[in-house]
Amino acid sequence: MSTPVKKVPIHLQSAQNRLLIKNGKVVNEDDIVEEDVYIEDGIIKQLGRNLIIPGGTRVIDARGKLVIPGGIDPHTHFEFEFMNTTSVDDFYQGTKAAVAGGTTMIIDFVLVKKGESLLDSYYSYRQKADEKVCCDYALHVIISYWNDKVFDEMSILCSEHGVNSFKTFMAYSFMLNDSELYSAFEACKKLGAVAMVHAENGSIVFKNTEKLLAKGVTGPEGHELSRPEEVEAEAVNRACTIANQVDCPLYIVHVMSKSATIALAQARSRGVRVIGETLAAALGTDGSHCKNTCFQHSAGHVLSPPLRSDPMTPQYLMNSLAQNDLQLTGSDNCTFNKSQKEMGLNDFSKIPNGVNGVEDRMSVIWEKGVHSGLIDACRFVAITSTTAAKIFNLYPRKGCIALGSDADIVIWNPNKTRTISAKTHHQAVDFNIFEGMECHGVPEYVIVNGRVCVDDEQVKVVQGHGNYIECPVFPPFVYDIENASKLKPSDNGDANWVTQPTQKENDRKVCPTPTLPESSVSTPSCKGPRPEGQRNLQDSTFSISEDLDVARRACIKVQNPPGGKSSGFW
Numbered sequence: 401m402s403t404p405v406k407k408v409p410i411h412l413q414s415a416q417n418r419l420l421i422k423n424g425k426v427v428n429e430d431d432i433v434e435e436d437v438y439i440e441d442g443i444i445k446q447l448g449r450n451l452i453i454p455g456g457t458r459v460i461d462a463r464g465k466l467v468i469p470g471g472i473d474p475h476t477h478f479e480f481e482f483m484n485t486t487s488v489d490d491f492y493q494g495t496k497a498a499v500a501g502g503t504t505m506i507i508d509f510v511l512v513k514k515g516e517s518l519l520d521s522y523y524s525y526r527q528k529a530d531e532k533v534c535c536d537y538a539l540h541v542i543i544s545y546w547n548d549k550v551f552d553e554m555s556i557l558c559s560e561h562g563v564n565s566f567k568t569f570m571a572y573s574f575m576l577n578d579s580e581l582y583s584a585f586e587a588c589k590k591l592g593a594v595a596m597v598h599a600e601n602g603s604i605v606f607k608n609t610e611k612l613l614a615k616g617v618t619g620p621e622g623h624e625l626s627r628p629e630e631v632e633a634e635a636v637n638r639a640c641t642i643a644n645q646v647d648c649p650l651y652i653v654h655v656m657s658k659s660a661t662i663a664l665a666q667a668r669s670r671g672v673r674v675i676g677e678t679l680a681a682a683l684g685t686d687g688s689h690c691k692n693t694c695f696q697h698s699a700g701h702v703l704s705p706p707l708r709s710d711p712m713t714p715q716y717l718m719n720s721l722a723q724n725d726l727q728l729t730g731s732d733n734c735t736f737n738k739s740q741k742e743m744g745l746n747d748f749s750k751i752p753n754g755v756n757g758v759e760d761r762m763s764v765i766w767e768k769g770v771h772s773g774l775i776d777a778c779r780f781v782a783i784t785s786t787t788a789a790k791i792f793n794l795y796p797r798k799g800c801i802a803l804g805s806d807a808d809i810v811i812w813n814p815n816k817t818r819t820i821s822a823k824t825h826h827q828a829v830d831f832n833i834f835e836g837m838e839c840h841g842v843p844e845y846v847i848v849n850g851r852v853c854v855d856d857e858q859v860k861v862v863q864g865h866g867n868y869i870e871c872p873v874f875p876p877f878v879y880d881i882e883n884a885s886k887l888k889p890s891d892n893g894d895a896n897w898v899t900q901p902t903q904k905e906n907d908r909k910v911c912p913t914p915t916l917p918e919s920s921v922s923t924p925s926c927k928g929p930r931p932e933g934q935r936n937l938q939d940s941t942f943s944i945s946e947d948l949d950v951a952r953r954a955c956i957k958v959q960n961p962p963g964g965k966s967s968g969f970w
């Protein structure tokens with residue numbers, strides 16, 4: 401006989417799904433507004449001061465803190481079968497770590513082995529991920545070979561499965577040649593999908609590797625020697641040329657060097673529609689690990705393209721993000737334990753490529769970008785969340801704090817610090833490339849689809865809480881720039897595209913007509929019966945008193961945040 405579950409009265413059931421974030425500064429990519437955020441059933445339902453909210457709502461006081469859109473990491477490789485092994489962060493541990501660090505959505509890559517079906521590979525990823533993910537996720541699909549059937553399957557993935565992006569490789573054994581890249585980009589253009597590319601000249605890497613090994617260079621230092629900056633920059637330039645020939649917008653993953661950034665910026669200035677992503681790894685570490693004589697340490701930093709030995713690279717990349725020469729950041733989280741890295745003990749080309757970053761990306765970018773004064777909080781939001789949402793056609797559902805948007809929100813305390821360590825991180829991997837880095841900026845609360853999954857720094861994720869998110873084709877921000885620039889989140893909670901409101905309408909949204917003081921409409925308790933074994937998800941302390949005048953005074957829209965406004969991505 402199964403255990404009976406007590407029924408909860410309907411009004412108490414929904415109280416568990418209500419949340420009010422009070423007194424914080426809401427940061428979007430284009431402004432900072434002092435306003436409260438009311439969430440119900442996973443959706444942002446009200447914004448402003450002195451909101452009328454139902455009794456029993458949990459209240460989180462965000463005074464002195466920033467309320468930002470949850471991070472979107474557009475580049476992870478969880479349980480990725482690669483270089484004769486499998487990455488150790490799976491969809492549970494990987495998304496748990498993501499949430500712990502303030503990322504509320506990830507986009508992973510479906511590995512399609514040469515000759516295998518794209519659809520079958522997609523189904524197998526869905527099967528692996530759906531039951532494990534702690535936050536929402538979407539999927540890019542890898543194109544590792546080319547023929548007509550590949551196009552047919554791409555088309556089905558786009559029309560029936562919400563895939564709107566395909567990644568090609570110019571390196572590794574599954575790289576495409578130029579004519580295959582041409583066909584793959586042409587296909588993306590036809591389908592309205594985002595073409596993505598890993599840009600390194602794989603043929604040169606192969607020849608260099610042979611030469612280095614023959615000369616007896618077998619240690620991890622051989623990794624960067626075999627893939628120097630110009631090998632990355634050449635591929636960036638070639639990929640831009642091919643994409644431009646077929647008039648296909650292009651997304652270059654993990655731009656890791658000055659030379660590659662310059663090649664990308666030059667292409668952009670010629671009018672090529674190319675988007676550049678860089679990594680937390682490249683912004684937070686430099687190539688100094690190459691000089692380390694400890695194999696584990698050096699091998700732990702091996703990824704492709706490599707971290708660069710030029711120590712100015714991280715700052716150069718951050719400046720490029722500030723100036724919009726690069727547009728967004730990912731982690732490329734693809735983690736291997738020390739024992740797996742040892743597969744390359746006698747041959748650097750056998751060290752599984754990949755590092756961590758999904759948990760620490762937000763903190764590292766805050767530290768190196770905002771705390772160091774190179775970017776403002778708005779640009780931080782753009783490069784960690786909003787731009788990814790726009791590119792993959794999820795905006796304004798994701799990537800912003802607006803009426804009708806998903807309640808994927810982080811309460812960010814810029815005054816707290818934490819020190820990164822493999823001993824305390826939530827990832828499965830036994831190494832952390834940011835070990836010992838002190839970061840200002842701590843995600844104190846992380847709300848995923850309306851549920852508090854980091855609660856006063858305590859991680860309380862639920863396996864399977866995340867959903868697969870379908871990404872529609874033809875993202876306006878990639879394919880229809882003129883119209884996209886007129887679009888913004890709706891004012892009525894519909895999360896649909898609407899034209900820009902007038903300033904008056906905007907002010908109304910920001911400062912709704914003051915109503916009764918909150919203390920007179922809220923119930924100072926949310927405790928009540930709940931089903932056996934089920935916690936009230938939104939239980940917490942409740943602040944009763946709030947002075948109306950203070951609340952009114954606090955309703956200030958910051959039009960020009962310090963450090964300047966952030967810009968668009970073309």
Ligand SMILES: NC(=O)NCCC(=O)O
Nearest residue numbers: 598703704732734753754
């Ligand atoms: N980047 C890396 O070294 N590993 C993951 C696979 C890839 O994206 O190249």
Ligand SMILES: [Zn+2]
Nearest residue numbers: 475477653732
């Ligand atoms: Zn990758």
